[in-house]
Amino acid sequence: xxxxxxxxxxxxxxxxxxxxxxxxxxxxxxxxxxxxxxxxxxxxxxxxxxxxxxxxxxxxxxxxxxxxxxxxxxxxxxxxxxxxxxxxxxxxxxxxxxxxxxxxxxxxxxxxxxxxxxxxxxxxxxxxxxxxxxxxxxxxxxxxxxxxxxxxxxxxxxxxxxxxxxxxxxxxxxxxxxxxxxxxxxxxxxxxxxxxxxxxxxxxxxxxxxxxxxxxxxxxxxxxxxxxxxxxxxxxxxxxxxxxxxxxxxxxxxxxxxxxxxxxxxxxxxxxxxxxxxxxxxxxxxxxxxxxxxxxxxxxxxxxxxxxxxxxxxxxxxxxxxxxxxxxxxxxxxxxxxxx
Amino acid sequence: xxxxxxxxxxxxxxxxxxxxxxxxxxxxxxxxxxxxxxxxxxxxxxxxxxxxxxxxxxxxxxxxxxxxxxxxxxxxxxxxxxxxxxxxxxxxxxxxxxxxxxxxxxxxxxxxxxxxxxxxxxxxxxxxxxxxxxxxxxxxxxxxxxxxxxxxxxxxxxxxxxxxxxxxxxxxxxxxxxxxxxxxxxxxxxxxxxxxxxxxxxxxxxxxxxxxxxxxxxxxxxxxxxxxxxxxxxxxxxxxxxxxxxxxxxxxxxxxxxxxxxxxxxxxxxxxxxxxxxxxxxxxxxxxxxxxxxxxxxxxxxxxxxxxxxxxxxxxxxxxxxxxxxxxxxxxxxxxxxxxxxxxxxxxxxxxxx
Numbered sequence: 001x002x003x004x005x006x007x008x009x010x011x012x013x014x015x016x017x018x019x020x021x022x023x024x025x026x027x028x029x030x031x032x033x034x035x036x037x038x039x040x041x042x043x044x045x046x047x048x049x050x051x052x053x054x055x056x057x058x059x060x061x062x063x064x065x066x067x068x069x070x071x072x073x074x075x076x077x078x079x080x081x082x083x084x085x086x087x088x089x090x091x092x093x094x095x096x097x098x099x100x101x102x103x104x105x106x107x108x109x110x111x112x113x114x115x116x117x118x119x120x121x122x123x124x125x126x127x128x129x130x131x132x133x134x135x136x137x138x139x140x141x142x143x144x145x146x147x148x149x150x151x152x153x154x155x156x157x158x159x160x161x162x163x164x165x166x167x168x169x170x171x172x173x174x175x176x177x178x179x180x181x182x183x184x185x186x187x188x189x190x191x192x193x194x195x196x197x198x199x200x201x202x203x204x205x206x207x208x209x210x211x212x213x214x215x216x217x218x219x220x221x222x223x224x225x226x227x228x229x230x231x232x233x234x235x236x237x238x239x240x241x242x243x244x245x246x247x248x249x250x251x252x253x254x255x256x257x258x259x260x261x262x263x264x265x266x267x268x269x270x271x272x273x274x275x276x277x278x279x280x281x282x283x284x285x286x287x288x289x290x291x292x293x294x295x296x297x298x299x300x301x302x303x304x305x306x307x308x309x310x311x312x313x314x315x316x317x318x319x320x321x322x323x324x325x326x327x328x329x330x331x332x333x334x335x336x337x338x339x340x
Numbered sequence: 341x342x343x344x345x346x347x348x349x350x351x352x353x354x355x356x357x358x359x360x361x362x363x364x365x366x367x368x369x370x371x372x373x374x375x376x377x378x379x380x381x382x383x384x385x386x387x388x389x390x391x392x393x394x395x396x397x398x399x400x401x402x403x404x405x406x407x408x409x410x411x412x413x414x415x416x417x418x419x420x421x422x423x424x425x426x427x428x429x430x431x432x433x434x435x436x437x438x439x440x441x442x443x444x445x446x447x448x449x450x451x452x453x454x455x456x457x458x459x460x461x462x463x464x465x466x467x468x469x470x471x472x473x474x475x476x477x478x479x480x481x482x483x484x485x486x487x488x489x490x491x492x493x494x495x496x497x498x499x500x501x502x503x504x505x506x507x508x509x510x511x512x513x514x515x516x517x518x519x520x521x522x523x524x525x526x527x528x529x530x531x532x533x534x535x536x537x538x539x540x541x542x543x544x545x546x547x548x549x550x551x552x553x554x555x556x557x558x559x560x561x562x563x564x565x566x567x568x569x570x571x572x573x574x575x576x577x578x579x580x581x582x583x584x585x586x587x588x589x590x591x592x593x594x595x596x597x598x599x600x601x602x603x604x605x606x607x608x609x610x611x612x613x614x615x616x617x618x619x620x621x622x623x624x625x626x627x628x629x630x631x632x633x634x635x636x637x638x639x640x641x642x643x644x645x646x647x648x649x650x651x652x653x654x655x656x657x658x659x660x661x662x663x664x665x666x667x668x669x670x671x672x673x674x675x676x677x678x679x680x681x682x683x684x685x686x687x688x689x690x691x692x693x694x
Contacts, residue, residue: 061462067480068455161573162543165476178479250451254477259543260450301452305444305459313447 086282099247104257126240177252215282391669432654519554581608
């Protein structure tokens with residue numbers, strides 16, 4: 001792919017009015033780094049890993065990384081929408097585990113219930129969170145923190161304080177998490193489809209433009225006549241639905257509604273989105289970066305395991321270092337762009 | 341973006357699957373002398389149950405010393421049990437000259453443990469020793485391991501699956517028995533009378549369930565004079581144990597005994613009792629694990645007794661594997677025999693505690 005098409009296609013209409021054919025070389029490099037830095041770091045990491053460890057770049061290990069990253073990726077797609085709109089959704093980890101328990105429980109009533117039960121519950125909670133954030137102007141951090149606590153409580157309530165693990169009792173539903181197509185499991189294909197769909201929604205529709213506009217400057221968006229309330233409600237709904245879907249698919253993969261999942265997952269998701277180049281302050285970012293960020297976290301975990309001498313604590317150190325680096329780089333690039 | 345995200349995904353997949361030449365990693369662990377202190381002893385080798393041989397399992401013989409051996413630890417190494425468990429595996433591997441031991445730690449995240457083990461399989465592990473974080477949800481791992489006929493030994497907690505088909509064997513303590521023995525100690529400490537509180541472990545695993553059930557069953561059977569008046573989870577952590585005990589002292593001042601389902605919570609309870617101005621022995625504490633700090637607690641008079649749960653799985657895990665490779669039958673469950681620490685032996689046995 002050439003850099004110019006990528007840049008033009010991934011340009012966010014909200015803030016970067018300057019980018020395009022008229023950009024100076026420095027601006028172009030800065031823009032490229034901000035939007036595709038994660039992709040480049042990912043590529044370098046993968047190549048180095050492949051050169052150093054012979055069991056890293058095997059088809060099986062690659063499939064493992066992609067499959068286990070797919071659930072985080074689905075959640076991260078929703079989170080990208082929320083963060084671009086200037087918000088944050090801390091409830092996704094709890095949605096994820098609750099959805100898994102509900103899906104496993106619902107599977108005894110058939111495939112449809114196994115999917116619709118978690119989606120409707122997580123969607124409804126996303127909707128309520130969106131309504132509260134949009135209508136009352138309360139901080140998304142607090143509203144979704146309440147969601148995090150509430151949904152974890154709900155999960156404990158339906159699973160007998162976490163002691164009761166429901167097993168998936170529907171083969172069609174299990175297949176949704178385990179069956180393979182062209183060497184990759186169904187969740188991976190769903191992730192790719194959703195990323196594509198999300199990309200179109202974000203870059204090619206009025207709704208996507210509005211998400212960027214609100215994140216860039218909410219007051220300006222209001223003045224421009226953007227339906228702020230509706231857009232905000234929608235992004236939290238999308239986030240809730242996707243977290244619910246990821247949780248349900250994961251339950252299908254594990255064949256059970258495991259109750260100890262998802263704690264701290266929201267932070268991994270936010271880290272992946274930010275590493276992917278989406279500004280935590282909103283208004284700028286994209287899904288290619290998010291996907292690269294998710295894969296980068298998976299690759300780091302795999303590499304640390306390959307090294308063997310390092311303990312897993314180093315995974316967090318390395319992931320943390322990447323995050324810090326990205327945030328600092330973004331800050332510098334942002335300032336450079338503003339000055340030029 | 342719609343065009344490019346598809347392209348990027350394909351490019352990524354291509355990148356990830358690129359094979360390349362490489363050098364392999366040697367773990368340069370130097371052998372450390374592993375003392376025989378506190379070594380695990382098999383209590384019952386399930387003589388009645390069916391056994392599993394290399395043939396009936398359908399596996400391939402491998403070389404324990406040269407092939408890749410994977411160990412997946414479940415929880416953060418923030419408590420003595422996990423530290424001692426990992427150390428025992430590593431020390432024994434070094435002692436036996438196992439050159440390619442790969443150790444992963446899931447940091448208490450179940451999703452990570454699943455992908456950790458899958459990566460161990462991808463690295464060519466011929467044997468998997470797993471300390472499972474959760475008993476259910478192992479489908480993806482079991483499937484991959486079954487395809488390659490890799491034997492799995494689960495230690496300290498069980499996996500809900502079929503022995504000899506999905507996994508080779510489970511090596512661990514009898515947690516129900518531990519609960520019963522803790523009850524015996526509590527009955528003795530209280531003289532069969534009084535109110536007792538239970539600090540429960542983390543929900544969702546058989547350790548908590550069995551230690552609770554064993555304790556309650558035994559109390560009911562042996563000491564009807566003891567009432568269990570308070571049950572709260574301390575999630576196996578010291579802070580939570582302390583916090584719950586502080587609430588207990590406020591709400592139920594008449595409590596005579598505390599049963600903590602692990603040592604960390606018991607030590608938290610001691611801190612809470614100290615804070616409330618109690619003196620050692622005023623409230624009798626019985627716990628399970630056998631950490632050094634808890635054994636010291638007995639010497640200092642704060643704890644009445646500790647039922648051991650031995651974390652030194654290394655020697656038994658590898659000797660079981662060797663037997664399996666030599667063609668012997670392996671029972672589905674290998675129960676280890678646990679010691680006990682009381683005021684009578686705590687001082688001499690401090691060296692055995694971990």
